[in-house]
Amino acid sequence: MSLPVTPSQTVGPFFGVGLPFEGSENVVPAERDAAIRIQGQVIDGKGDPVPDALLEIWEPSVGFGRCRTDAEGAFHVVAAKPKAGGPGGAPEAPHLNVTVFARGLLRHLVTRIYFPDEATANADDPVLKLVEPERRPTLIAKECGNVLHFDIRLQGTSETVFFVI
Amino acid sequence: MINHDDEQEPPYLYPDYVGTRLRAPVRPLVRLPPGSHDFPAPFFPREVGKLEFDLTRQHAGEPLGERIIVTGRVLDSDGRPVRQTVVEVWQANAAGRYLDQDDQHKAPLDPNFAGAGRCLTDDQGRYRFVTIKPGAYPWTNHLNAWRPAHVHFSLFGQHFRSRLVTQMYFPGDPLMPHDPILQSIPDPAGRERLVSRWDQETTVPQWALGYQWDIVLRGSEATPFEDEHR
Numbered sequence: 259m260s261l262p263v264t265p266s267q268t269v270g271p272f273f274g275v276g277l278p279f280e281g282s283e284n285v286v287p288a289e290r291d292a293a294i295r296i297q298g299q300v301i302d303g304k305g306d307p308v309p310d311a312l313l314e315i316w317e318p319s320v321g322f323g324r325c326r327t328d329a330e331g332a333f334h335v336v337a338a339k340p341k342a343g344g345p346g347g348a349p350e351a352p353h354l355n356v357t358v359f360a361r362g363l364l365r366h367l368v369t370r371i372y373f374p375d376e377a378t379a380n381a382d383d384p385v386l387k388l389v390e391p392e393r394r395p396t397l398i399a400k401e402c403g404n405v406l407h408f409d410i411r412l413q414g415t416s417e418t419v420f421f422v423i
Numbered sequence: 424m425i426n427h428d429d430e431q432e433p434p435y436l437y438p439d440y441v442g443t444r445l446r447a448p449v450r451p452l453v454r455l456p457p458g459s460h461d462f463p464a465p466f467f468p469r470e471v472g473k474l475e476f477d478l479t480r481q482h483a484g485e486p487l488g489e490r491i492i493v494t495g496r497v498l499d500s501d502g503r504p505v506r507q508t509v510v511e512v513w514q515a516n517a518a519g520r521y522l523d524q525d526d527q528h529k530a531p532l533d534p535n536f537a538g539a540g541r542c543l544t545d546d547q548g549r550y551r552f553v554t555i556k557p558g559a560y561p562w563t564n565h566l567n568a569w570r571p572a573h574v575h576f577s578l579f580g581q582h583f584r585s586r587l588v589t590q591m592y593f594p595g596d597p598l599m600p601h602d603p604i605l606q607s608i609p610d611p612a613g614r615e616r617l618v619s620r621w622d623q624e625t626t627v628p629q630w631a632l633g634y635q636w637d638i639v640l641r642g643s644e645a646t647p648f649e650d651e652h653r
Binding site: 260261262263264265266267268269270271272273274275276277279282302303304306308310314316317318320321322323355357359360361362363364365366367368385388389393412413414417418419420421422423 | 431432433434435437440442443444445446447448449450452453454455459460462463464465466467468469498500501502511512513515521522523525526537538539540575577583584586587588589590604605607608612613614616617638639640641
């Protein structure tokens with residue numbers, strides 16, 4: 259038996275009353291030693307900030323976090339770098355799974371945040387290898403002092419790579 | 424891989440819904456191998472309170488509007504109930520206004536209605552909310568644009584790939600054929616699956632109208648053979 263799935267609809271602009279909750283941006287507690295702050299901006303096809311997006315971070319066997327963007331399109335989450343290895347033992351480089359919701363997105367987008375200090379593992383990562391080399395940097399966070407920086411460009415020439423899963 | 428969902432799911436770019444024009448990706452999405460995202464949904468990091476299913480009992484008084492019960496089952500595409508999964512809802516009040524500072528619609532807020540709820544499905548995959556029927560409201564997509572009454576739903580299911588955010592509509596709403604968000608779904612049968620059904624059995628005499636709405640989430644892509652080797 260295969261039932262047709264329920265179609266997706268946009269999260270709309272007013273999800274703030276329902277989805278974020280206090281502390282939801284922390285995938286791991288901020289005071290944990292391995293905690294890393296990851297911040298960035300969600301940007302539309304004209305280069306304007308997207309002030310009504312919601313990001314979710316999924317770290318298998320670690321936790322879950324969600325953060326909405328502010329008026330400048332900015333977000334931040336606190337996560338930990340996961341171990342290498344994907345489902346089924348595939349040799350994947352450490353990464354965070356990200357879903358992006360926003361007004362104007364009829365379906366959510368899926369992307370990944372890879373880590374800048376994992377050049378060797380990133381070079382061998384089977385998913386990054388599926389991506390044209392010139393687009394791979396859109397999936398790798400940038401080191402920026404004590405924090406990592408990761409922008410999400412929804413549309414355009416430097417568009418972030420999104421996945422069909 | 425054939426994606427059976429393509430006719431059922433809205434496209435990213437649907438120009439009639441103006442918000443998609445600058446936000447839909449234009450570069451091709453990269454298709455990942457089946458099974459690469461079959462990891463389980465994470466533990467929801469927040470307790471779901473026993474009364475969060477009832478949006479009419481979150482304040483000192485009762486909200487204005489038509490009291491309704493919205494209930495149904497959450498299933499995976501193999502027809503199995505999705506048990507103990509978090510269902511989140513949010514909606515406008517009876518006047519068509521959200522408790523959100525960005526909602527500037529000139530309709531009254533209701534001091535007894537915040538418009539958000541959560542629950543867990545039971546062992547049959549059943550969820551149940553008590554709320555009020557949301558009002559239709561205007562938006563600026565095109566001249567005289569009005570959203571049909573709807574309740575937003577957010578579900579996790581068992582896997583990363585079963586994540587779903589969608590909207591539930593009410594039967595017979597004359598605004599539905601004019602709503603580009605609903606009409607973005609190519610297949611009429613797909614649109615129909617977002618419309619709840621008024622149900623006499625669910626309706627409680629002298630108290631609340633009942634609506635039934637079942638939700639089907641994408642299941643795991645892994646075949647049993649692959650599962651054995653995990």
